[in-house]
Amino acid sequence: MTEAAAASIVSHHADFASFNELCHDQFDDLITRLRAAGWPQDNANFARWAPALLAGQGACNGGEFGNAIFGRQPMGEADRIPLGDDGTTEHRNMLCDHLLSAPHMRFCSTHISYREVPGGRTDQLAAALSKMEQYDAAGDTVITAGDFNAQLDWGRMDAYYSSSVNTPANGRNTGHYHELDDNNPACPGVGIATDYGATGGAACGNPPKIDFIFVREDRIAPGTTYSAEVIGPGPCETSTTSGISCGARLPESLPKCGQAYCSDHSILIGRVTVLQ
16 A cells, blocks of 8 residues: 555655555655655655554554655644544544745645544534634645545535535535535536445435545635546446446556455545645
């Protein structure tokens, strides 16, 4: 999995990369592979880690488990923001950092709880959005990626999506953010599904989309476009769990672990030109 992930980061000339549910030994291996590929500008300053489960708490063969971000350019001091206690041992968080060359350019990764309890999904979604707005009020441009464990047409997400995004599959929005796949003509206001292991209740007849890349609408450079693509089952096969063809996906495939895909989430790649 780390070999495929590092190769994808390099081949797509990514400026940032976000990982959720990562083992620390995978984090270390990604650092090694990206260094060897010559991807970071500074080999000693391009990776950040935030544990969600500490060593010995039941994951990763006894190692730490959490979120990570990687930046091609050198980064500053990271913010690790706790998002609330959902009653489990996993400490949900939001990991953010800025570029040394552009201190107001921030990239964040988050993994929201699936539990609808006090301190769980709804509260954590609100906390993450509040932090994004705090950064914006301080003059920062923020790109936030991750597994939000919520479908975009749920009321919990209305405060995220810009009110200019108003489609049959995604209406009622009151926010200020664009998700980088929300102008995809295959499913306007939504984009391509990312959680192909789940079924039902999603827009445009797709399995759910719960992985997003958000940027505030007034931080998108005027006269530019934004987009996103999904690397899922493919390039020439159809997932038996989703029934979605691979035609809309990039000419890559998720790695397999034996006969099954190593993850039930697709890889989401976004492109946007932002103001700093």
